[in-house]
Amino acid sequence: MATTKVPEVRDITRIERIGAHSHIRGLGLDDALEPRQVSQGMVGQLASRRAAGVILEMIKDGHIAGRAVLIAGQPGTGKTAIAMGIAQSLGPDTPFTALAGSEIFSLEMSKTEALSQAFRKAIGVRIKEETEIIEGEVVEIQIDRPATGTGAKVGKLTLKTTEMETIYDLGNKMIDSLSKEKVQAGDVITIDKATGKITKLGRSFTRARDYDAMGAQTQFVQCPEGELQKRKEVVHTVSLHEIDVINSRTQGFLALFSGDTGEIKSEVREQINAKVCEWREEGKAEIIPGVLFIDEVHMLDMECFSFLNRALESDLSPVLIMATNRGITRIRGTNYQSPHGIPIDLLDRLLIIATSPYTEKETRQILKIRLCGFYFRCEEEDVELSEEAHTVLTRIGMETSLRYAIQLISTAGLVCRKRKGTEVQVEDIKRVYSLFLDEARSSQYMKEYQDSFLFNETQMAQMDTS
Amino acid sequence: MAEQSWIDILKLSKKTALIHDGKRKIHYLFTDGKEMAEEYDLNTDELIVRKWRHKSTLGAQSQWQVEVGEPLAGPVTSLDSDVIKENCANPVFMRKDTKIAFQWRIRNLPYPKEVFSVFVEPSERCIIIKTSNKKYYKKFSIPDMDRYQLPLDSSALSFTHTNNTLIVSYKKPKDILTLEQELQKELKKLKGTGEGDINCKTQ
Numbered sequence: 236m237a238t239t240k241v242p243e244v245r246d247i248t249r250i251e252r253i254g255a256h257s258h259i260r261g262l263g264l265d266d267a268l269e270p271r272q273v274s275q276g277m278v279g280q281l282a283s284r285r286a287a288g289v290i291l292e293m294i295k296d297g298h299i300a301g302r303a304v305l306i307a308g309q310p311g312t313g314k315t316a317i318a319m320g321i322a323q324s325l326g327p328d329t330p331f332t333a334l335a336g337s338e339i340f341s342l343e344m345s346k347t348e349a350l351s352q353a354f355r356k357a358i359g360v361r362i363k364e365e366t367e368i369i370e371g372e373v374v375e376i377q378i379d380r381p382a383t384g385t386g387a388k389v390g391k392l393t394l395k396t397t398e399m400e401t402i403y404d405l406g407n408k409m410i411d412s413l414s415k416e417k418v419q420a421g422d423v424i425t426i427d428k429a430t431g432k433i434t435k436l437g438r439s440f441t442r443a444r445d446y447d448a449m450g451a452q453t454q455f456v457q458c459p460e461g462e463l464q465k466r467k468e469v470v471h472t473v474s475l476h477e478i479d480v481i482n483s484r485t486q487g488f489l490a491l492f493s494g495d496t497g498e499i500k501s502e503v504r505e506q507i508n509a510k511v512c513e514w515r516e517e518g519k520a521e522i523i524p525g526v527l528f529i530d531e532v533h534m535l536d537m538e539c540f541s542f543l544n545r546a547l548e549s550d551l552s553p554v555l556i557m558a559t560n561r562g563i564t565r566i567r568g569t570n571y572q573s574p575h576g577i578p579i580d581l582l583d584r585l586l587i588i589a590t591s592p593y594t595e596k597e598t599r600q601i602l603k604i605r606l607c608g609f610y611f612r613c614e615e616e617d618v619e620l621s622e623e624a625h626t627v628l629t630r631i632g633m634e635t636s637l638r639y640a641i642q643l644i645s646t647a648g649l650v651c652r653k654r655k656g657t658e659v660q661v662e663d664i665k666r667v668y669s670l671f672l673d674e675a676r677s678s679q680y681m682k683e684y685q686d687s688f689l690f691n692e693t694q695m696a697q698m699d700t701s
Numbered sequence: 702m703a704e705q706s707w708i709d710i711l712k713l714s715k716k717t718a719l720i721h722d723g724k725r726k727i728h729y730l731f732t733d734g735k736e737m738a739e740e741y742d743l744n745t746d747e748l749i750v751r752k753w754r755h756k757s758t759l760g761a762q763s764q765w766q767v768e769v770g771e772p773l774a775g776p777v778t779s780l781d782s783d784v785i786k787e788n789c790a791n792p793v794f795m796r797k798d799t800k801i802a803f804q805w806r807i808r809n810l811p812y813p814k815e816v817f818s819v820f821v822e823p824s825e826r827c828i829i830i831k832t833s834n835k836k837y838y839k840k841f842s843i844p845d846m847d848r849y850q851l852p853l854d855s856s857a858l859s860f861t862h863t864n865n866t867l868i869v870s871y872k873k874p875k876d877i878l879t880l881e882q883e884l885q886k887e888l889k890k891l892k893g894t895g896e897g898d899i900n901c902k903t904q
Binding site for chain 2: 282391396397398401403426428461462507
């Protein structure tokens with residue numbers, strides 16, 4: 236008998252993976268911009284966090300365009316963390332675009348085009364637009380999953396107002412977002428018809444007496460009146476790049492044949508700049524300069540740097556934040572050496588924030604935060620780190636690198652679980668420390684055994700000639 | 702005065718006519734960038750389709766919005782589209798005019814006639830259809846009357862219900878009838894070309 240394997244249906248809300256910086260929720264400053272020692276996932280780096288706070292205020296004011304900041308420091312000193320902290324504190328309404336320096340090298344578009352697109356993605360325009368929304372109380376949601384576990388789900392949603400009732404067919408994306416928002420019968424929701432965005436307004440008053448466990452924050456609202464579909468003016472933020480794309484698409488049926496690749500004509504951009512300025516003067520739109528974050532900025536070459544120089548002078552320019560871990564090195568595309576691999580004329584425009592290596596105490600705290608984060612997300616609350624193991628891990632963090640120590644947390648956790656322990660002991664740490672090499676030990680190993688590796692001689696010969 | 706203005710707008714617009722499939726098709730391009738397309742039956746001169754299209758604030762071309770005639774089936778929106786759409790069992794609202802009346806048909810309404818109440822709301826310049834079983838509700842205006850800025854009169858309104866279809870009629874007032882006849886004459890003067898590319902005929 237053939238048994239079809241039914242894949243486990245997992246709740247979408249739970250799939251949140253742990254990234255390197257997912258524990259950061261802000262810069263951890265108080266109202267006077269004084270950094271707290273440990274707050275919002277940030278530890279130490281007091282001076283640079285304070286500096287970032289000043290920049291943050293500048294961005295929030297929104298009056299200054301075309302400023303650039305460079306965060307420079309050794310590897311693993313929290314440069315990206317600071318940038319993420321700025322992004323988190325800005326909130327969802329200010330555009331924040333992050334890219335790595337090597338991302339702009341593509342065969343499909345030129346470097347400067349990629350950079351200008353990134354610049355324009357980082358500038359928001361708040362504008363009123365009329366959209367069609369559906370607003371009503373949920374009567375019933377019915378979602379049918381195919382018995383085999385694969386294939387499209389089908390769903391039906393019945394919505395009502397005080398006057399009418401309508402049944403809607405749901406697409407796959409809609410079903411996903413409905414279950415993500417945990418919409419259930421009795422909720423009053425609005426759906427943006429064009430984008431499919433769902434907003435939960437609250438629960439209907441008619442359901443107030445339901446015997447149901449509800450959080451204290453549940454709001455009760457009236458069932459909407461009149462028609463289900465309404466036209467409403469909504470204020471939303473779009474980036475300049477999105478407006479570019481809308482206006483540069485080939486109209487009519489030709490749009491079917493032209494893929495959405497690449498370069499946007501400069502005429503289109505100029506037209507849109509003029510239009511946006513017009514809207515701003517008429518009071519129809521508001522320009523929100525956002526933040527463009529370029530990580531590993533030393534990967535850019537000379538052409539890009541001179542483009543940046545010029546782009547920063549435009550009045551429609553976001554705040555540019557760059558990060559690098561290089562010292563005095565060659566500027567790509569030239570034979571000149573320069574600090575951080577950035578030409579002096581661009582460096583001259585920058586405000587530079589330096590990060591310094593973490594102290595032992597700070598390392599300890601970061602490891603603790605990461606540990607909590609790891610075990611909390613994995614719902615393995617009964618696994619803990621013993622005091623001695625924590626100390627050992629901190630020492631490893633100080634002697635090798637913070638990143639390596641963080642890697643060891645998760646691996647040691649796994650080892651501990653395999654031996655059915657409840658607390659990560661020093662032996663677990665020792666075990667994984669012997670299993671996985673850190674960078675220094677790996678280099679050491681290379682030096683000792685390089686003769687037995689492949690291509691060894693040819694490489695040595697090359698090194699001699701250079 | 703106000704009547705005049707809509708006619709002026711029509712006169713100023715760029716019109717293109719085309720006779721195809723037993724229908725006279727006219728495309729209007731207005732000075733503010735809006736577009737209107739109409740189709741008339743060649744024999745009876747009845748209006749079959751009137752639809753509108755305009756550009757959104759951000760510059761995107763929107764879909765055609767049907768004012769009169771069968772609602773368009775979306776261009777390539779397949780059945781398993783990603784977002785949301787009405788189930789086919791829901792009431793379908795459409796306008797289909799006759800010579801002497803504006804008429805709306807709402808299909809898929811399997812309720813007895815007593816359930817429905819249709820009345821004019823003069824303050825909001827619209828007609829409201831209500832159901833006592835709270836299954837259907839619709840508020841709509843008559844764009845033609847708005848364009849000529851004529852008041853709505855509840856005595857001109859009537860409705861019937863047959864074959865699961867609710868038919869609401871509103872008798873066209875005299876002004877509209879004469880204006881429509883005038884417009885017909887003008888449109889017939891437009892040289893309708895056959896098929897293929899045609900030169901835009903401007904008045």
